[in-house]
Amino acid sequence: xxxxxxxxxxxxxxxxxxxxxxxxxxxxxxxxxxxxxxxxxxxxxxxxxxxxxxxxxxxxxxxxxxxxxxxxxxxxxxxxxxxxxxxxxxxxxxxxxxxxxxxxxxxxxxxxxxxxxxxxxxxxxxxxxxxxxxxx
Amino acid sequence: xxxxxxxxxxxxxxxxxxxxxxxxxxxxxxxxxxxxxxxxxxxxxxxxxxxxxxxxxxxxxxxxxxxxxxxxxxxxxxxxxxxxxxxxxxxxxxxxxxxxxxxxxxxxxxxxxxxxxxxxxxxxxxxxxxxxxxxx
Amino acid sequence: xxxxxxxxxxxxxxxxxxxxxxxxxxxxxxxxxxxxxxxxxxxxxxxxxxxxxxxxxxxxxxxxxxxxxxxxxxxxxxxxxxxxxxxxxxxxxxxxxxxxxxxxxxxxxxxxxxxxxxxxxxxxxxxxxxxxxxxx
Amino acid sequence: xxxxxxxxxxxxxxxxxxxxxxxxxxxxxxxxxxxxxxxxxxxxxxxxxxxxxxxxxxxxxxxxxxxxxxxxxxxxxxxxxxxxxxxxxxxxxxxxxxxxxxxxxxxxxxxxxxxxxxxxxxxxxxxxxxxxxxxx
Numbered sequence: 001x002x003x004x005x006x007x008x009x010x011x012x013x014x015x016x017x018x019x020x021x022x023x024x025x026x027x028x029x030x031x032x033x034x035x036x037x038x039x040x041x042x043x044x045x046x047x048x049x050x051x052x053x054x055x056x057x058x059x060x061x062x063x064x065x066x067x068x069x070x071x072x073x074x075x076x077x078x079x080x081x082x083x084x085x086x087x088x089x090x091x092x093x094x095x096x097x098x099x100x101x102x103x104x105x106x107x108x109x110x111x112x113x114x115x116x117x118x119x120x121x122x123x124x125x126x127x128x129x130x131x132x133x134x135x136x
Numbered sequence: 137x138x139x140x141x142x143x144x145x146x147x148x149x150x151x152x153x154x155x156x157x158x159x160x161x162x163x164x165x166x167x168x169x170x171x172x173x174x175x176x177x178x179x180x181x182x183x184x185x186x187x188x189x190x191x192x193x194x195x196x197x198x199x200x201x202x203x204x205x206x207x208x209x210x211x212x213x214x215x216x217x218x219x220x221x222x223x224x225x226x227x228x229x230x231x232x233x234x235x236x237x238x239x240x241x242x243x244x245x246x247x248x249x250x251x252x253x254x255x256x257x258x259x260x261x262x263x264x265x266x267x268x269x270x271x272x
Numbered sequence: 273x274x275x276x277x278x279x280x281x282x283x284x285x286x287x288x289x290x291x292x293x294x295x296x297x298x299x300x301x302x303x304x305x306x307x308x309x310x311x312x313x314x315x316x317x318x319x320x321x322x323x324x325x326x327x328x329x330x331x332x333x334x335x336x337x338x339x340x341x342x343x344x345x346x347x348x349x350x351x352x353x354x355x356x357x358x359x360x361x362x363x364x365x366x367x368x369x370x371x372x373x374x375x376x377x378x379x380x381x382x383x384x385x386x387x388x389x390x391x392x393x394x395x396x397x398x399x400x401x402x403x404x405x406x407x408x
Numbered sequence: 409x410x411x412x413x414x415x416x417x418x419x420x421x422x423x424x425x426x427x428x429x430x431x432x433x434x435x436x437x438x439x440x441x442x443x444x445x446x447x448x449x450x451x452x453x454x455x456x457x458x459x460x461x462x463x464x465x466x467x468x469x470x471x472x473x474x475x476x477x478x479x480x481x482x483x484x485x486x487x488x489x490x491x492x493x494x495x496x497x498x499x500x501x502x503x504x505x506x507x508x509x510x511x512x513x514x515x516x517x518x519x520x521x522x523x524x525x526x527x528x529x530x531x532x533x534x535x536x537x538x539x540x541x542x543x544x
Contacts, residue, residue: 001280002277002278002279004310005274005276007274008273009181038188038276038308038460039312039461042182045145046177046179052176067460068461069459084507088507090498091461092464093365096461184274215359216358225359230364234358234359235358258357281454281455310460314454315453319417
């Protein structure tokens with residue numbers, strides 16, 4: 001038996017709210033999603049006017065960050081042609097997102113969930129996901 | 137040209153919050169999801185302890201209600217063996233949910249989104265989705 | 273934050289071994305699979321001569337039992353035409369198995385994983401999964 | 409008519425156990441999976457703490473190695489932009505893994521199955537899969 005700490009809905013909603021506030025500051029509407037320690041969705045919000053194609057991406061950036069305990073930006077570096085995880089994108093039924101915007105959420109050195117942001121440029125997504133994660 | 141009224145993130149979050157409060161009263165943790173006029177996810181919340189298999193179902197009950205402008209309970213009656221929509225479940229890549237827990241959300245006689253609930257018995261899901269829709 | 277107990281690989285291997293021994297006694301080769309508290313696969317074994325189509329089914333019976341905290345036999349009763357979960361089979365991207373052979377695994381009243389068996393008749397699968405779960 | 413030699417569950421479990429021991433030595437928890445001559449899963453184990461996104465990858469590295477009778481590291485060289493199998497990753501419904509960690513298993517010059525490892529760096533996965541295959 002093992003004991004796994006996992007974030008709560010209240011944690012997820014606080015993280016999402018922080019992401020929304022950052023997105024408003026940045027001026028780009030976003031999708032923000034949070035998964036738990038098992039990689040399962042806890043909460044999601046799409047701001048008014050945010051891309052509908054980004055619903056899936058935000059949820060799966062969060063999934064990816066927890067699935068491999070890595071930021072999706074770091075995964076991106078490793079998934080380029082010639083790199084060690086090249087081609088990982090087609091695994092897990094299209095759920096692996098290999099570009100910026102996903103971050104693991106950690107407590108006491110254990111990863112307890114992850115957050116994903118999609119709806120803007122890579123730079124905007126990264127700025128928003130960092131603000132969201134900081135609220136955890 | 138047409139004008140489509142669609143619910144906002146603020147509307148969706150109010151609907152979800154009402155669903156959560158009803159679920160707490162009922163004593164069964166739930167997933168609650170809201171889609172907009174385009175059938176695309178606006179927001180989702182999974183209460184602590186709610187079934188992980190119900191993430192997909194809550195989102196797709198909301199999708200189904202908007203996709204066919206019908207409560208999923210009414211769709212269920214029409215999707216039984218021998219009935220007029222029997223087999224509709226396999227359409228739309230597995231997104232059509234043919235059991236209670238999804239309701240369209242209406243303003244000025246126009247459907248502007250939908251809400252889906254999953255995590256309990258059909259009766260519990262229906263009670264929660266009705267409370268959620270009533271908050272719209 | 274929440275604390276989730278989850279079974280270990282050692283637990284999963286013990287459960288699978290017990291399933292294999294029961295299947296040998298029954299005289300029907302089987303697939304046996306175990307998932308953790310997050311519904312993610314921990315271990316799987318296909319006995320020599322067992323059906324290859326049952327790999328997916330055993331894994332997803334285990335998933336289903338954890339996803340809805342229910343035995344797949346009980347889910348079956350509720351997924352029949354006219355029943356409260358009719359049509360649930362198409363949700364979760366074809367991972368919901370609505371027939372006998374999946375059981376949640378419980379410790380101290382908390383579900384910490386699940387086991388799925390596929391490879392024989394419903395009766396055989398159920399006998400094997402019960403023996404497997406009893407070893408937990 | 410043809411006779412196909414194929415590894416047994418006992419073989420698969422021995423290979424997996426050797427992989428686990430190497431992974432413990434390397435200090436990185438891993439997923440290890442074995443498929444038979446038909447490319448179908450025989451057994452899988454995820455060590456405690458190993459990445460959940462690597463379940464699918466380990467199984468499919470094994471599938472890929474048997475599907476093309478090649479190590480996935482060698483396939484990787486051929487799947488890079490400009491190379492002869494560039495784009496092969498999208499075939500087979502996302503099951504082709506084009507990075508290190510999968511090896512065919514051979515007896516009397518015939519390939520009788522394959523093993524896949526996922527959960528660490530490419531170098532770690534390759535070290536573990538080589539140890540696993542050596543136990544065959």
